[in-house]
Amino acid sequence: MAVSYNKLWKLLVDKKMSKSDLRKKAEIAPNTMTKLRRDEEVSLTILSKICKTLNADFGDIVEYVPDAEIWDLYDENRELLGKDHVRGEQLPIDGYHLVVHVWIRNSKGEYLIAQRSANRPTFPLVWECVDGSVIKGEDSLQGALREVKEEVGVDLLPEKGHVILSDIKKIEFGKVVNKIVDVWLFEYDGEVDLSNATTDEVAQVAWMNRSQIKELFDANMFVDTLEYFFTEVEKEGR
Incomplete structure (x- = not known):
């Protein structure tokens, strides 16, 4: 668990009290004050x-x-730069992070689609495939398997998936994103129980065919950057 004592230091300022004053009045040992300063x-x-x-x-x-x-940073040739990046901070102009899109298809030709939770800051209640950023130390496959488990509670077999498309995106919605995107396709015919998910990022899931996904897309209820589904992902099933 991570903690912050910034509120404490602001409170001391408001009360016109120094950290030394606090240590003496509260009878706190010097090493404990050091812990507080280090959060x-x-x-x-x-x-x-x-x-x-x-x-x-x-x-x-x-x-x-x-x-x-924390993300690993890569160059445009997918070579590790040996640098870490904290999510939410501005990406360096020459640094890219790895992102996975994971499409899951059953033997009926249907795809497991997830509706984003209402509390998501972007695209709330809009439908999409599982996606997410690969974290430090992971490769693309490990990131794909983890994201699927976290978001929809499914344990996929590594040998049932393969990358069907890789792309670099520098700008998205007018913002610098510097993504290397791997699009995965997995075959899966097992059960899907959202209660097994380890995050609350997804409101509900459904198996849908191409026509149903197209209806969502035309109604602006499907993330529009996933339009490649109709050309790149679908052709894998033909």
């Missing part, structure tokens, strides 16, 4: 002492910070 975890006893000293609640001095997602 490291301390005991509830310590936090209680601070709250009592400042007449504050836990939420006034500490907050949970989700662990940052």
Whole structure:
């Protein structure tokens, strides 16, 4: 778990109190103050002492910070640059991150389509295939398998999938994205139980054929950057 004590330091400023004053009044050991400055975890006893000293609640001095997602960076030739990138920060002009799109098809020729949750910041409640960024240390296949498990709760067999398309996208929706996109196609005839997903990114899933997906696309209910489905993905099943 990651924590931040930024609220504590702001509160000290408001109360015109130094960190040294806090340490003495709350009877906190120097090494504990070092942990606080480094945003490291301390005991509830310590936090209680601070709250009592400042007449504050836990939420006034500490907050949970989700662990940052780290990506490997590549050049345009897909060679690792040996640099890490924190998701959400501006990508360097010569650095690219690896993204996977995962299409899952059953023996009936239907595709497993996911509707994005209402709380997603982009395209809420719009339909798409499973997709996501490959994280540090993963290759494309590992990223594809993990994303499918996280989003729709399905464990795919590595040997049942292959890359049908790779592309580089520098600009998307007027924004620099610097993506190397691998499009995967997996064969799968097993059960799909969304309760096995490890995130809440997906509202619901459905098996759909080409015509049903086209209806969603024409109704602007399918992510428009996935239009390649009708030429690149579908031709794999012919």
